[in-house]
Amino acid sequence: MNEKIESNMTESAPSLRERFRQYVHKMKSYEETVGVLYYDLRTQAPKEAVEGRAEVIGTLSTELFKLSTSEELGQYLSELSEPELWQQLDEVDRKLVEELKKEYDRSKKIPAEMYQEYVTLTSKAESVWEEAKEASDFARFQPYLEKIVAFNQRFVELWGYEGHPYNTLLDTYEPGLTVDQLDEVFGVVRERAVPLVAEIARQHQPQRDFLYSGFDEEQQKAFSTYILKEIGFSFRAGRLDASAHPFAIGLNLGDVRITTKYLPNDITFSLFSSIHEGGHALYEQNISSKLAGTPLCTGTSMAIHESQSRYWENKVGRSLSFWKKHYGKLQEMFPDAFGSVSLETFYKAINVVEPSLIRIEADELTYNLHIMIRYELEKALIGGELEVKDLPQAWNAKYEEYLGITPPNDAKGVLQDVHWSGGSFGYFPSYSLGNMYAAQLMHTMKQQIPDYEAHIEAGELHVLKDWLTAHIYQHGKLLTPGELIERITGQSLDPAYLVDYLDEKYRQVYSLES
Amino acid sequence: MNEKIESNMTESAPSLRERFRQYVHKMKSYEETVGVLYYDLRTQAPKEAVEGRAEVIGTLSTELFKLSTSEELGQYLSELSEPELWQQLDEVDRKLVEELKKEYDRSKKIPAEMYQEYVTLTSKAESVWEEAKEASDFARFQPYLEKIVAFNQRFVELWGYEGHPYNTLLDTYEPGLTVDQLDEVFGVVRERAVPLVAEIARQHQPQRDFLYSGFDEEQQKAFSTYILKEIGFSFRAGRLDASAHPFAIGLNLGDVRITTKYLPNDITFSLFSSIHEGGHALYEQNISSKLAGTPLCTGTSMAIHESQSRYWENKVGRSLSFWKKHYGKLQEMFPDAFGSVSLETFYKAINVVEPSLIRIEADELTYNLHIMIRYELEKALIGGELEVKDLPQAWNAKYEEYLGITPPNDAKGVLQDVHWSGGSFGYFPSYSLGNMYAAQLMHTMKQQIPDYEAHIEAGELHVLKDWLTAHIYQHGKLLTPGELIERITGQSLDPAYLVDYLDEKYRQVYSLES
Structure with missing residues (x-):
């Protein structure tokens, strides 16, 4: 009272x-x-x-x-x-x-009962998806996916939308993003990346068997730890553990954890997933303390978050400058595998481009095509232009069209990702947007940080981290992705930076004519 | 509606x-x-x-x-x-x-504001206690402890009590237990354990330096893991980790975790704390699934829980029969330390009795005297016969009386335990009751399990675990401690079993006349 x-x-x-x-x-x-x-x-x-x-x-x-x-x-x-x-x-x-x-x-x-029904549906659907994937049998998953798509269509109606219904779902992950923008940026990717991939597919592949010899788990862990410290991950405010699938999670400002997985016959998996998740973690560890304990104390969007994991993994972690500094350490820790492999050979091996069926195993270049395929299919499903029953055929046709390969079965095709079983429509584009943001940001970094490459070669990665903290990390969710990119680069999202970067890098790796 | x-x-x-x-x-x-x-x-x-x-x-x-x-x-x-x-x-x-x-x-x-005030007080008090212990300065902790005692006295008034006010606090940890009972059982302990300790203190101590040489942490962990598997701890439903202080926690029936600590120069710490916490864990892992997800899915009382940790640690883990089976493995894993040490010598070394200042480092016999001291002091504090300001002197006097030694400072005396800073009055007696229950239960086990010792010598510890599961573990909190002990042993708590056991065991270890 x-x-x-x-x-x-x-x-x-x-x-x-x-x-x-x-x-x-x-x-x-x-x-x-x-x-x-x-x-x-x-x-x-x-x-x-x-x-x-x-x-x-x-x-x-x-x-x-x-x-x-x-x-x-x-x-x-x-x-x-x-x-x-x-x-x-x-x-x-x-x-x-x-x-x-x-x-x-x-x-x-959303009416409470409808939401409850949806939660129950998606948690069941994830188990069914697992079984269906195991059996490589889309038909088993189909009725669930049909319901999930229908639910999402109903949600969009309830939430309202402008332009394409899919816009409302996109907005959940990337505030303000629309189909029109995405069509445009993926158009650029399609136009320039698809022919480049095709051209590379006709080349002789560099040697890379040494990446897949035997690697001791404890040594892998030690090397991941070393690299994480080098990029500025704080172990006083974080951990590295092993799990079935790598992920990063920001629990609070003083506790940001990442996981990786140590494959006995593939050093690249733990190495690049550690750097990738480490990039997410750098973002979460360096948010301003004034946002601590609030929902603003996280990355501003999925795509900006992904731009950081991908910047550190690919733009830094797969660059020649980076390995000029750290390759000696790798050789020292794995003399059997790398003792007689030159830096140049190693660099080319970790940058092999190859059309493949599985998104999470894809290289930096073809990755965007995997995402484009999912985007086009999702948009069509939500827009009602594609029925769930026709999805596997549509999937396979797109893989043939963009990557020149056809999945032999559903497990290696339409059933490979967990996302749809959880109803995460609108999520996939974030991955490619992340690549685009990363390239655009790097372009600005190179202009604003004198001796950008020299710092990387000297192992002075704190210079990069400090710049990113000042311009991105500290702001958490205070600024929208649009505000952020505009403020930093002086323009809105432009996919040209990504395709230019990819074109330049991979023409060099494969000694193609420009 | x-x-x-x-x-x-x-x-x-x-x-x-x-x-x-x-x-x-x-x-x-x-x-x-x-x-x-x-x-x-x-x-x-x-x-x-x-x-x-x-x-x-x-x-x-x-x-x-x-x-x-x-x-x-x-x-x-x-x-x-x-x-x-x-x-x-x-x-x-x-x-x-x-x-x-x-x-x-x-x-x-308890009025809500009073409870809130108390929670705030105790959480502050724990930090102050830490500082006071660090500085070995009781005066710093005194005002907090005075308030905590006063709160507990008020709680007792609000809850009501019969006989001694301390009875109500005892009942929190051991339902139905009273000061009259405790005075009687500790009377028995005092009468028989105090002179035995004094007699042993005059003896020549067995050799035991080999327990305190260098021990690799990974090897210690491997041996703790081995022993835990041997006593029947399920790693499918549990974990072993390291922490500053060992503890056990039952999260759910399929997830019971324990911790230990690996001291580089003392194998006994990780070894016996692993078995101790493992005993707690066996209890929690073997409760009937019909109690899962309810507050009844745990041990019935602190003392019965402690009876299990102490049974496995001391009655099993420090027995000659147990080491007849496992000493070879220990020697194999730590050849430098134990290669030339006989089983008999090892057995005596892990059963050294020695009056000491610190409860958690005490042996099986003197441990009960540490508890008796705390019990007598707590009872006097809550009963109003002892003031907090006089506690350090009273503490030291009792250590001199029962153990023949006087703490050189508060850190090694009255400030050594965390319990009082959290307001846990009535908790300490559980430890000794656990020893008493364990001895009484073992007496019945030996009667009911044919070839009890032979099973231990043969490493068939599942026979013990199965018996304990059938009689104790499965019931969780369905039966009270009193019902349990009466049902199993046919009588109520009787400290004679403990003192008989201790007398027999330690007269043998020290070759004393009976």
Whole structure:
């Protein structure tokens, strides 16, 4: 009762703001908790823990969903949006209100039972997808995928859309991104990357068998650790572990963890996935502490996040300058494999381009074609121009068209990715956008950082990290992807930087004429 | 609204029971979550994670406390206690209602603000205790401990008590235990263990320097793992990790984890703490699955739990029969340390009795005297017969009286244990009760298991584990400690078994006259 009297009579902005902040902090605590549970499950929980733990994660996630759609939060958001109070809010508070309101309004438009039904469907669908992939049998997964697509179409109707219905889904992962933009940027990729891939496919491949000899797990781990320290990953505020699939997770500012996987006969997997996840981690470790404990304390979008993992993995980690500094160490740690392999040979081997069936194994160049295929198919599915039953044929046709190869079965084709079983439509384009952002950012970095290459050759990678921290990392989610890229590079997303970079690099690697 | 109509018109036991069970399951999910967060923090979280994570644990613990004191739970408990519904409940439901009601009534008697104040006080007090211990300065901790004692005295008043006020605190850890019983059992210990310790102190000590040579951490880990497998710890449903202080935690039936610590110059620490925590884990891994996901899925009391860790650590792990089987393996893994040490010499070395200042480093025999001292001091503090300011002197006097040694400073005396800073009064006696239960249970085991020693010598420890599972582990919290010990041994707790066992064992180890 006292509280009500107080809220009517003496309520002022700071106190409402304070309570809002506490509420947000609680949400973030749940998010962090779910993160720890997830990380534990993926990296170290014993076999028999899994079933019970999955339920616990479900319970906590549901609590988090309730918090993010509660009347109480709605009240905070609407009161703080009143002009009088709004004026008293600082930049962080305002962005928090905006972000949460967007999320809140979206969630509120979906009836609770529909959402519940969808959650149940997708969690079942993931198991069915696993079985279907195992059996390489799309028909088994088809009825689930049909429902998931239908749900997403209904969500789009409920959320509303402008232009293409797929735009609304894109916006979930990359705020403001549209089909028109994507068609344009992928058009550029198609026009220049497809013929380049075809040209390379006719070349003689460099030697690379030495990458696939035997590698001791402990030594691999030691080398990944070495490289992570070199790029500036803080082990005081993070960990490296092993898991079935590599991932990165920012639990809080002082706890950003990454995983990799040590394959006995392939050093490249642990090496480049460590750098890739390390790139994600650098972003999460270097956000301004003023955003700590809020939902703004993370990357601004999937694509910008991916731009960082891919910048460090490919633009740095697969560059000649980088290996001029670190190849000696690699040779020292794996003398049997690399003792008699020259730097030049090694560099070409880690930059082999080859049309292949599996996205996650694809090289830097063809990777974008894998994504383009998924984008075109998703867009058609959501737009109603393609039916789920026709998806495998459409998939195979596109692989033939863009990469010149046809999957022998569904497991190596349409069933290879988990994303659709979880309903993540609109997610795939982020990967290619990440490549595009990375190339565009690197172009600016080279202009603004004197002796850019020399720093990399000298192992002074902190110069890169500091620049990225100042321009990207520290801002967390305070700036939108569009604001960020515009502010840094002076223009909006332009795929030309990526295709120029790829063209130059791979013509050099394969000694092609320009 | 629909739900209300339903609950008035068509409510029947199964549906209320179902909702109650879901509620309880949710509580258990929170408990499991806090457990995972805690385990992660102690075993692997990076340094900079700690501050933020401690807050998250606080938030989730508060949510759990709210769940366990909510109106909703109170409603379930009172409705299910109505004779009509009660009759329809099975054994598990009834015990759940009883246990939660006891907890609920206790919590409800403490005003929320008082509890909050106490939680804040104890969490501060733990840091202050750490500093005070570091500086060996009791005066720094004194004002906090005074408040904590005063709070506990107030709690006892609010909860009510019969006989001695300390009884109510004892009941928290060992339901039904009283000061009268404890005075009697510790009387027996004092009468027979104190002179035995004094007699041994006059003897020549066996050689034991080989236990404290250099031991490789990986090898120690491998040996702990070997021994844990031998006693029946399931690594499919558990883990072994390293942490600053060893502990065991049952997260769910399929996930029971233990920790140890590898000291480079002391094999006994990792070895016996692994077996000790392994004993706790065997209990938690072998509870009936019908109790899974409920608060009954744990040991029935601190003391019964401790009886299991101590049974496996001391009665099994420090027995000659056990090492007849496993000493060869130890020699094989650490040839430098044990290659030329006979089994007999090793056995005597791991059973050295020596009055010492630090409880957690104490041997099997003197350990009980450390506990007795704490029990007598706690009882006096809570009873108001001893003031906190006089505690260090009282502590030192008792160490002189029972162990014949006086702590040189507070760090090695009254400040050595964390328990009081957290307000855990009534907890210490569980350790000695555990020893007593263990001895009494072993007496029955030897009667009921033909060739008891021969099984141990043959490494057939599953015979012991199966017996303990059938008689203790499977029941979880379904039976009280009193019911359990009465049912198994045909009588209530009797300390004679412990002192008989200790007398026989250590007279043999030290070749004393009986």
